[in-house]
Amino acid sequence: MKKKYIISSISVLALFGILLSCAKVEKGFISDFMYYSPNPLIATQGNVTNSKPLELDGSTGPVKVKLLAVRNLATGQPAPELLKEYIIKQFNGQITTADSTVELVNKKIVLKPSTALEVNEIGGRISLSQATTNVATGDYVIDVEVTNIKGTRSILNACKIQLLPKSHYTLDAGPFFTTSDAAAETGFSASSTLPVTITYDNKGPNKIRFVFLDKNGLTFDPSAGQVVTRGDRGNFSQMNPYFPVVRTTTALEWEFIDLPNGFPIKDGNNGTGNYYRIPARFTVENRNANPVFFGFKALSAGSYTVTIQIPGITKKP
Incomplete structure (x- = not known):
């Protein structure tokens, strides 16, 4: 009698295992609580400032991050001046020990267009360039969209950006x-x-x-x-x-x-x-x-x- 019970139990477990193997396995995870740290990000006009990547709160990487909007925090209005291109000095190559003279260093400096604000697609790092010299001081805020293998999330008011006066x-x-x-x-x-x-x-x-x-x-x-x-x-x-x-x-x-x-x-x-x-x-x-x-x-x-x-x-x- 006991043997019958054992065989029946094994059969139930086997059936349960088959059902599990047939169930669709969900891929990845995307959190509703991803965030930037520090927040606010403090920058000064005309200087390069980079944030850390977006904190994923356990979400499956890699993630793609898209800038949805940037607004003036005080007025709530769009701030297109942060997304406009300005001509600024930029490096076109890394300065190395071989660049031992002023002339060699200057060969790696060019005038190129750049926006004041960018959000890196991979990881979401926020970058503020020297072009911020053309942007008024104050507080701004961005919205971003985050996508991974699991799906997409929109993060409103993802990071506040505090732009301070130029530091020399x-x-x-x-x-x-x-x-x-x-x-x-x-x-x-x-x-x-x-x-x-x-x-x-x-x-x-x-x-x-x-x-x-x-x-x-x-x-x-x-x-x-x-x-x-x-x-x-x-x-x-x-x-x-x-x-x-x-x-x-x-x-x-x-x-x-x-x-x-x-x-x-x-x-x-x-x-x-x-x-x-x-x-x-x-x-x-x-x-x-x-x-x-x-x-x-x-x-x-x-x-x-x-x-x-x-x-x-x-x-x-």
Whole structure:
């Protein structure tokens, strides 16, 4: 009797398996909750900004993303100025170590039409180009359509874009300085905050100046060896191989190339780090002063003065 029950159970399971194998298998998954992060995406006029790809929330990849609309968030009206083509400077090839002169770099810069806003079809990355210099500041929002093997979803108000006024330069947070023993790499103090200010003149020649001051505002003289680099540590000359440094009585100076995505585009030995030193023999404290700052970049044509004032250090008369 038990054997009959066992055979019957096996038969039911077999039948159930056959029915399952005949059922249509659904392919893929598409979420109703895909999103951009960060949101809002913050950009500045005239500078290149790229978002991360669309977060798929478990949806099957790859996905194709289509821009449906872009609107002014305040008015709700279409913003066609973000989709209009403007003529801007663009690279037509990657800058490599072989591009060692201004002439070679300039050969890779062309004037081409570009829209201010694009959404990449594969993955949905949002790109804002230098053409945003022609677009008014403010808040905008986009709608997108997402398609994968499973189907299509429309995402309204997918990402807010906050367009801020043009920024002519960047400088990373956290400039600092240390002091150290005279004529040695010993006795380093703890790092302290380093005040750095930048002034910009859009009518001046393409020139970058680094000015170093003591705590009283007196200027150190690079032409007299009062400002030097630190061995193999990073410095701006490593990032700017196209023009030699000029040491004047008041500054380190370089010419630079006005590039589509700002200058410099090369890293030094410490990435974007600028490591300099005021030798101890030029300070009343008889200590080396070691200012350090990262991420300075000129984003527009013109003249820049980067002023580094070192607290607690007094220039020797």
